[in-house]
Amino acid sequence: MSTTTVQELTAVTAPEPFWTRQRRLGVALTLLGVLAAAVFGALAPGETARFTLSDNAEGAAISINGQLGAVLFGLLTLAAGGVLLAGLAKRWSTLLLGLGVLTFVLSFLCWQVAGQFMPLVDILSGTVQLALPLILGALAGVLGERSGVVNVAIEGQFLMGAFAGALVGTMAGSVWAGLISAAVGGVIIAAILAVLSIRYLVDQTVVGIVLNLFALGITGFLYERLMQPDAEHYNAPPQMPTWKVPGLSDIPVLGPVLFNATGLLWLALALVLIIHFGLNRTRWGLRTRAVGEHPTAADTVGIRVRGLRYLNVLLGGIVAGLGGAYFTLVATGSFTKNMTAGAGFIALAALIFGRYSPFGAFAAALFFGFAQKLAFYLSAINSPVPSQFLSMLPYLATIVAVAGLVGRVRAPAADGIPYVKG
Amino acid sequence: MAERRLALDPLHQVQHRSREIPLKLELRGITKRFGDLVANDHIDITVEPGEVHALLGENGAGKSTLMNQLYGLLQPDEGQIVVNDEPKVFRSPRDAIASGIGMVHQHFMLVPVFTVAENIALGAENVRGGPLGWLDRRRARREVIETSKRFGLPVDPDALIEDLPVGAQQRVEIVKALTRDVDLLILDEPTAVLTPQETDELLAVMRSLTEMGKSIVFITHKLKEVKKIADRITVIRRGQVVGTASPDTSEDELAALMVGRAVSLEVDKTPAEPGRAVLQVKGLIVDDDRGIRAVDGVDLEVRAGEVLGIAGVQGNGQTELVEAVMGLREVRAGTVELDSENLAGLSTKRILRSGVGYVPEDRSHDGVVKEFSVAENLILDMYDSTPFGNAIRLDTSRIASNAKERVAQFDIRCQSADTAVGTLSGGNQQKVVIAREMSRPLKLFIASQPTRGVDVGSIEFIHGQIVHERDQGTAVLVVSSELDEVVNLADRIAVMYRGRILAIVSPDTPREAIGLLMAGVTSEPAAVAPVEEDAPVEEAAAEEEAGGAGEEGTK
Ligand SMILES: Nc1ncnc2c1ncn2[C@@H]1O[C@H](COP(=O)(O)OP(=O)(O)OP(=O)(O)O)[C@@H](O)[C@H]1O
Ligand SMILES: [Mg+2]
Numbered sequence: 001m002s003t004t005t006v007q008e009l010t011a012v013t014a015p016e017p018f019w020t021r022q023r024r025l026g027v028a029l030t031l032l033g034v035l036a037a038a039v040f041g042a043l044a045p046g047e048t049a050r051f052t053l054s055d056n057a058e059g060a061a062i063s064i065n066g067q068l069g070a071v072l073f074g075l076l077t078l079a080a081g082g083v084l085l086a087g088l089a090k091r092w093s094t095l096l097l098g099l100g101v102l103t104f105v106l107s108f109l110c111w112q113v114a115g116q117f118m119p120l121v122d123i124l125s126g127t128v129q130l131a132l133p134l135i136l137g138a139l140a141g142v143l144g145e146r147s148g149v150v151n152v153a154i155e156g157q158f159l160m161g162a163f164a165g166a167l168v169g170t171m172a173g174s175v176w177a178g179l180i181s182a183a184v185g186g187v188i189i190a191a192i193l194a195v196l197s198i199r200y201l202v203d204q205t206v207v208g209i210v211l212n213l214f215a216l217g218i219t220g221f222l223y224e225r226l227m228q229p230d231a232e233h234y235n236a237p238p239q240m241p242t243w244k245v246p247g248l249s250d251i252p253v254l255g256p257v258l259f260n261a262t263g264l265l266w267l268a269l270a271l272v273l274i275i276h277f278g279l280n281r282t283r284w285g286l287r288t289r290a291v292g293e294h295p296t297a298a299d300t301v302g303i304r305v306r307g308l309r310y311l312n313v314l315l316g317g318i319v320a321g322l323g324g325a326y327f328t329l330v331a332t333g334s335f336t337k338n339m340t341a342g343a344g345f346i347a348l349a350a351l352i353f354g355r356y357s358p359f360g361a362f363a364a365a366l367f368f369g370f371a372q373k374l375a376f377y378l379s380a381i382n383s384p385v386p387s388q389f390l391s392m393l394p395y396l397a398t399i400v401a402v403a404g405l406v407g408r409v410r411a412p413a414a415d416g417i418p419y420v421k422g
Numbered sequence: 423m424a425e426r427r428l429a430l431d432p433l434h435q436v437q438h439r440s441r442e443i444p445l446k447l448e449l450r451g452i453t454k455r456f457g458d459l460v461a462n463d464h465i466d467i468t469v470e471p472g473e474v475h476a477l478l479g480e481n482g483a484g485k486s487t488l489m490n491q492l493y494g495l496l497q498p499d500e501g502q503i504v505v506n507d508e509p510k511v512f513r514s515p516r517d518a519i520a521s522g523i524g525m526v527h528q529h530f531m532l533v534p535v536f537t538v539a540e541n542i543a544l545g546a547e548n549v550r551g552g553p554l555g556w557l558d559r560r561r562a563r564r565e566v567i568e569t570s571k572r573f574g575l576p577v578d579p580d581a582l583i584e585d586l587p588v589g590a591q592q593r594v595e596i597v598k599a600l601t602r603d604v605d606l607l608i609l610d611e612p613t614a615v616l617t618p619q620e621t622d623e624l625l626a627v628m629r630s631l632t633e634m635g636k637s638i639v640f641i642t643h644k645l646k647e648v649k650k651i652a653d654r655i656t657v658i659r660r661g662q663v664v665g666t667a668s669p670d671t672s673e674d675e676l677a678a679l680m681v682g683r684a685v686s687l688e689v690d691k692t693p694a695e696p697g698r699a700v701l702q703v704k705g706l707i708v709d710d711d712r713g714i715r716a717v718d719g720v721d722l723e724v725r726a727g728e729v730l731g732i733a734g735v736q737g738n739g740q741t742e743l744v745e746a747v748m749g750l751r752e753v754r755a756g757t758v759e760l761d762s763e764n765l766a767g768l769s770t771k772r773i774l775r776s777g778v779g780y781v782p783e784d785r786s787h788d789g790v791v792k793e794f795s796v797a798e799n800l801i802l803d804m805y806d807s808t809p810f811g812n813a814i815r816l817d818t819s820r821i822a823s824n825a826k827e828r829v830a831q832f833d834i835r836c837q838s839a840d841t842a843v844g845t846l847s848g849g850n851q852q853k854v855v856i857a858r859e860m861s862r863p864l865k866l867f868i869a870s871q872p873t874r875g876v877d878v879g880s881i882e883f884i885h886g887q888i889v890h891e892r893d894q895g896t897a898v899l900v901v902s903s904e905l906d907e908v909v910n911l912a913d914r915i916a917v918m919y920r921g922r923i924l925a926i927v928s929p930d931t932p933r934e935a936i937g938l939l940m941a942g943v944t945s946e947p948a949a950v951a952p953v954e955e956d957a958p959v960e961e962a963a964a965e966e967e968a969g970g971a972g973e974e975g976t977k
Contacts, residue, residue, distance in 0.1 A: 283547045283555035290533050290544050297531040300495065301545025302516040413534070421495065421514070 022093045026085030029100040033078025036107035041071035047115035053252055055122040066114020073107035076100075116381055123373055125257045128265065129331070131369025133158065133340075135268045136323030137347025138354060138361035139275055140186070143316035145356055146279060147309045148292040150416040152208025153193050154320050155344025156215030160185035161324020163219040166335035167227070169237030169328070178237050179264075179325050186321020187314055189215060194313040198306050201418040212344070220337045227335060235334045240264055262330050264322065271319060276358040288312055292412035295419040305419045323347070349398040355409050368394040444471030444635040445506060445522055445605035447492075452501035454487055456845070459837050461487040463661040464501070469606065474628060474638045476652035476669075478645075478680050480877040481849025482835030484661040485641050486528050489608045492639075493525045494518040524604030526595045528611045528641075528848050528875075529786060532583045539563050539579035542598045569601050574623040585711065588615045588784050589736055596624065607631065608639045611848065613647060614875040617736045617903055625651050643849070643877050645673040681879035689882075691889045694913040697726035698761075700866050700897035701747070706756035708739070708746040716742035718921035719756070724866065724897040729888065731912025731929075732901045734940055739921035740901045741783060744870055747899075748780055749773045760866060774803050777865035781855055781872050783901075789855040792844030796836050797825035799843045800858045824861075832857040833880065848875045856884055860891060867891055870901045885911060905936065 044066040052061040080100035083089055089096065109118065137154040144151035164185030169178020189211050197204040227235035240262040249259035258265070279285035287308055290298040295305045327343075328335050346368055353367075354360025375390035447469040454462040461484040469475045477485045490496040492503060494512030503510050505521050512518045518525075532541045539562045548558040548565070566579040575593045583591060592615045599607060609628075613621045628638055628651055642648060648655060648669065655667040657679045665679055677685040701724040708717035717739040724730045732740050745751035747758050749770040758765045765773055774780065782788040790799050801810045801821055810820055825839035832853045836846050843851055852875055860867070872888065873881045888911060892898050902908050908915055909929050916926045917939040924939050938944075 281557055283549050283557060286540060286544060286547060286557060290536070293535055294531070294533045296495075297533050297541075298544065300493070300515045300525070300527065300531045302514075302519045303545055304514075304516065 020087075022084050022087065022090060025093070025097055025100075026081050026083070029081030029097070029104075030078055030085055031081075032100070032104045033074055033076075033081050035074070036077055036104050037071050037074025040107050040111040041067060041074060044070040044111035045114045049110050049113035049115070050117040051109075051113065052117050052119050053121065055119045055125075055256075057117050057119070061117065064110060066110050069110030069114075070107045073103040073110060076103040077107065112378065112381070112383055112385070118377065120253055121256050123370075123377060124253065125261075126373035126376070127366060127370040128257055128261075129369075130372045131365045132265055132268055132330070133323040133326040133343055134347045134350050134365035134368055135272065135362055136319050136326070137344055138350040138365050139268075139271055139358060140316035140320035140323065141348060141351035142275060142279075142356060142358055142361055143288075143312045143319065144190075145351065145415050146292045146412055147288045147312040148295060148412060148414040148417065148419070149194070149197055149309050149313050150204040150208065151190075151193065151313070151316060151320075152205050152348065153189055153211040153215075153344075154323075154347050155340060155342065156208075156212040157186040157189045157317060157320035158324040158327065158340040158344045158347075159212075159215040159219050159338070160189050161321035162327040162339060163222070163324075163335050164321070165325040166235055166237045166328035167222075170234055173238065175238040175240050175329055178329050179240075179322065182325035182329070183318045183321040186319070186324060187317035190313050190317025190320070193317075194310050197418060198309050198313070201420065204416050204418075216338055219335070223335060223337050231334065237328055237333070239333060240329050264326060264330055267322065272358050272362045279358065289412070291419075292414055295414050295417075299419075299421070309419070320344075320347075346394045349394045352409060352411075353394075353397050356411060364397070367397070445637060446471050447606055447637065448502075448504040449488070449492065450502040450504060452488060452491060452498045452503070454484070454491060454496060455499055457837060460661050462491070462498070465658070465661075465663055467656055467663070469637050469639060470654075471637050472632050472635050473653040474632055474640055474651050476648045476655045477639060477641045477658060478643075478648065478655055478676060479658035480660075480680055480835075480879060481853070481875075482847040483658045483680075483877075485658060486610055486847060488658075489525065489610055489639065489641070492518065493523060493608060519602075519604075522605035523608065524599045524602050524606070525608040526599045526610060526612050528614075530588075530591050530595055532591060532594060532598075534582075534584035536583060537579065538577050538581050538583065538586075538594050539566050541583060541594060542566050542579075542601055546602055565601060566597065569597050573597070573600055573627045575620065575627075587737075587741065588787075589617065589620070592616055593620065596627075600627070604636065606637045606639070608641075610641045611643070611875055613642055613644060614848075615871075618905075619735070621647065643875065643881075645676050645878065648676065649673065677878045680877065683879075685878050685882050687878070687882075689885045689889060689910040692893075694728040694892065696728040696913070697895065699723045700726050700761055701899065702757075702759045702762075703743075703747065704757045704759075706743065706746060706758065707754040708742045708751055709754055710742055716921055717746065720918075720921070720923055722916065722923065724899050726865075726895050726897050727892055728913045729892050729898040729900055729911050731908035731915045732899070732918055733905055733908045733915050733936060734903070734918035736903045738918045740918055741870070742921075743918070744780075744783075744868055744899075744901055747773075747868065748778070771803075777863065779859035779862070779864045779867040779869075781859050781869040783870035783874075785852050785855050785874070790843045790851055793842055795840045796829065796834065796843055796846070796854060797821050797839040799854050800825050800828050800839075800861070802858060804862065828857040828861060833883065849877055849880060852876050853880060853884075856887070860887055864891065864896045866897045866899070868899045868901075871903065872900060873902075873904075873907060881907075905933065905940075909933070909936070 046065060046067045048063050049066045049069060050061045050063045052059055077100050080096045080103065084093060084096055137158060140154055140157065141151050161182035165178040165182030168181035169175055172178070193207055193211055196202045196207045242260060242262055245259040249255045251259070279288060287298065287303050291303065291305050291308050299305050324340070327339050332339070347365070350364035350368055351361050354362065354364035371390045371393040375387035378385055378390070379387045449465060449467045452462050452465045453460070465488055467475070479485050487496065491498045492512070494515045494517050497513070503512060510517070510521060533544070536544070539559070543557070543562040548561045549555045550558050563579045566577065570577045575597055577590065577593050577597055583594065586594070592612060596612055612624060616624065625647065628640070632638060640652065652669045655669065655671070655676070656663055657665050657667065659680065659682060667676060667679060673687065674685070677687065701722070703720055703722040706717055706720045707715065710716040720743060734740055742751055746753050747765065749765065749768050753766050760776060760778065763776070786792070791802065798821070801824060804810050810817055810824070822839065828834070829836065829839055834853045834857065835850050843854060846854070856872060867888070869888070873884055876884065888898060888900065900908065900911050912929050914926055915929055915931070915936065916923045917936060918924070919940065919942045924942070924944055927936065
C-alpha cells in the first residue's frame, strides 16, 4: 500500500492566461487614472473645493484645492491600477479596485466642486435613499435567481407594492397596513411569475416582461379611475416615521444618514445580512443554491425542487413589494402612474453587477444610488457635465459586467431553466 | 408514514426509515417507453435481503432507466414496485429515500460549485439552532472524513467538485450514499472510473453492507467484478430480461448472454510494423492545477503503425501528459513534436486539425455537448470545414448522412441521430466520441480510457477499430487504468509512476512484473523484458521514492 500514489489530480483547465481579471481591471483603472489626473486636473479651476460635513454650506468642511485634488486623486487611481497590472497584491485586488474607483470619483468631484461646496450629509443620505428600493429589489432578484428562477418582474413588483401600499395605507389610515399590503402586492406578481414559470414552464424572461406591463396597466388604470378622482380617500397614505436613535445619530456624517432614518432602511440593511448568512450558512441556503445550480442533483437527495423555488420567489415578492412601498410611503406622499420609472430594471442591473450575491447587490445598489444623487447635484450646480451621463451609469456598468470585462459574472447554472422530471 | 406534510415545506428533514427488517424488493412488469423506444419491457426482478444482485446488459439495454424508476426519478408506464410485499409509488426520489433506498448514479449528481462536504451533506444536513437551520459545517466535514476513512475511499471534504477528476467525484458519490443509512443501495456503474485498488475497497464495502442485511443492486460492465461479488445475475438485452445466471458462469458465457453472440475477450492482431516516429516527447515537465509536478521529465516516442499503451495507477501523471500533448495544459519544460513540428503553444484546435484524434478521459465534460444531437456531436470538431460546412454555413444533409453511417458502424443505440446526446445511455455517449474522433484521417490517435463504461461487445469492436487504425499507419497512444486493456492493445507498454516512465516493456511481460512497476518497484529488472535493445529502461530513482510514496491523497 505504501507504494501506491493516490494523488488527486484536477480536471482539465487551460493554462492561466496572462490577462487575468486583475490585469484587465488594472488596465481599466490605469486608463481612468490617466484620464482623471490629466483631463480632470487640466479642466479643474485652481479654486478651493469645500466638502461640508453638514447638509448646507455652513459648518466644518474638508477643503482642498480643486486642481491639486483632481491630479492627486487621479494619480492614486493610477497607482491602484498599476499595482493590479503588475500582478502584485493579488489577495487585495477587490480592495484595490474599490480604492481605485473611489479615488477616481474623488478626482472627478474635486474638479466639479472647485469654487463651490458639496454638502456631504445631503449627498450621502440622498444616495442611501435612492439606493433603498434598489437594495430591496436586487435582494428579491437574488432570492429568485439563486434558486433558478429569473425575475425580470421586479419593476412590476415595485409598482404593485407602491400602489397597494398607497391605497391600503390611505384607506386603513395606517402606514403599517400600507407596508403589509405593499408586500402582498409584490407577492401577487411573484405568485403569477412562479406559477407560470415553475408549473407551466413559460419562458421566464417573457413572463417577467409581460408582468411588468400588466402591473403598469392595472395600477395605471386604477390610479386614473380610483385615486385621481378622490385622492383624499384613496391616495394620501400616511408616511413612515423617521426615527432618530439617540446618541448614534450624533456621529458626524454617518449618524444623520443611518440613524435618523425610517425603519425601512434598517429593514433593508438587516435583510442584506440575513439573506447573505441565510444563503451561505443555513440549510435553506444550501438547498436554495443547490436547486439553482443543479436541480436534478438536489432532487436525488430528496429536496423538493419546485417547492423551494416557489418559496423563494414568493419571499422575493415580499421583499420587492416592500421596495415598492418606499416610493409611496417614504419618498413621496402619493402614488402616480408609472412612478417607479425603471427603478426595477436598475435593481436588476444591481443584481447582475453585484454577481447575484447579497453583498454585491448591496454595493452595486449604493453605487447606482450615488450616481443618481450625483446627477441631481451636478445639475443643481450647473455643471457642464450632462447629468444624463450619470443616469446611464447603471446600464453601462451592467453591460461592462455582463461582457465579462471585470471578470466573469456567473449566474447560477440552472437560472431560468424550469425543472422537468425524467 | 409521517412523510406527507405541508406541501410547502421543502426544508424539513427527509425521513430516513430506520427499521430493523431487511428490505425485499420486487419489480413486477416494469415498462418504460420513450416515444417509440421501449427502454424497459415488462421487467421482473426480485432482490432478496442481503444479496448483491448484478444487472448486466449492453449499452442502452435499459439498466439505468430501470434503476431511475426504482429511485423515483422516472415513473414507470406500467408495472409495480413492491417493497416488503407492499406496492409503492415513488413520485420522486424523496419517496424512494423514505423507503430506505439509496442510489449512486452513473452520471454524477453533484453540484459542481459546492465543496465535497456540502455535496455530501445536501439533503441530510446537520443543523443547529432549531428552525434557523444553521449548518454545522464542522460536523459535516468530520463525518465526511470519518466515513471516508472507515470505508477506505479517500476524499478531501474541502475540494470543489468542479476541480476534481472523475475518479475522485465517483468516490464522493459513493461516500455520499454510504453516509445515508439505506437498506437497499443501487450502484450504477460505480467502478467505471475507479482504480483497481479502489474497486477492491468498494467490493469489500459492499460485502460488509450485505453482511449487515442490506441489499445491493450492482451495475457494471466488468465481468470479473460481477463474478467476484454477485450473488445473483440478471441479464437485460434491449429492454427485456433475457436470463439469469449464477456467479460461477464463465466470463465468455456471460458476455454471450449479454450481447447475444459469442464475444472474443482477446484482441487479435498481427505484430506491429512500426515506421517513423510520429509523436516525440522529450524531457516533458508539466504541473497539475495546484502547481504540483505531475509529469516529471518524460521521454516518449510513438511510431506510425504501433500502439503505445501507458499503464499506471490513475493519478500518476497520465492525464496531465495527454493534456500537455493536446495543448490543454501548459508545458513547463521539454518539447512535444508531431512529425518534427513543435506543438508547444499551439491551440487544441490547431493540434486536432493537424491530424490528431483525441478521446478525453471525462466524456461528459470534455467529450460531448449533451444538449446537441448525436449528428451534431459527431461533427463537433469539423463543423467549419469540408465536407460539413464552412465558416458560414453547415451542410445539413451531409451531416445527417455522416451520422447515419457512424451510428450504424459504431452501433450507437439511439432513437435517431437527432436525439440529444444527453438522453443516450452512458456507453453510447462514449461511442459517439470514439466514432467522431476516428472518422477522419489521422496521424496520431490519443485515447484516454477509450472503453470506459462500454459493454463487452462494444469493447471488442472499439479495440478492433483501434487496431485497424494502427494497421493503416496511424500512431496510437492509449492510456488506460485497465491493465487488461493496455496489455491486449499495446505493442509496447510504458509504465508510468509518479510522473515518470519507469520502463517500457513488451506486452508479453508477466502481469505481476507490470503490476510491480505500476507500484513503483523496479528492483527486479530480470522479470522485465525490454522490447528492443535500444528501448529505454529507466530505473529512475524509484527505490527511494517507493518508500515515501503514497498516502498523499488519503487525507
Ligand atoms: N430521457 C430519455 N429520453 C429518451 N430516450 C432515453 C432517455 N433516457 C434513456 N433513453 C434511452 O433508453 C435506452 C436505455 O438507456 P439506459 O440509460 O437505461 O441504458 P443502460 O443500460 O444504462 O446503458 P449503459 O450501460 O450504456 O449505461 C437508451 O436507448 C437511451 O437512449
Ligand atoms: Mg446506464
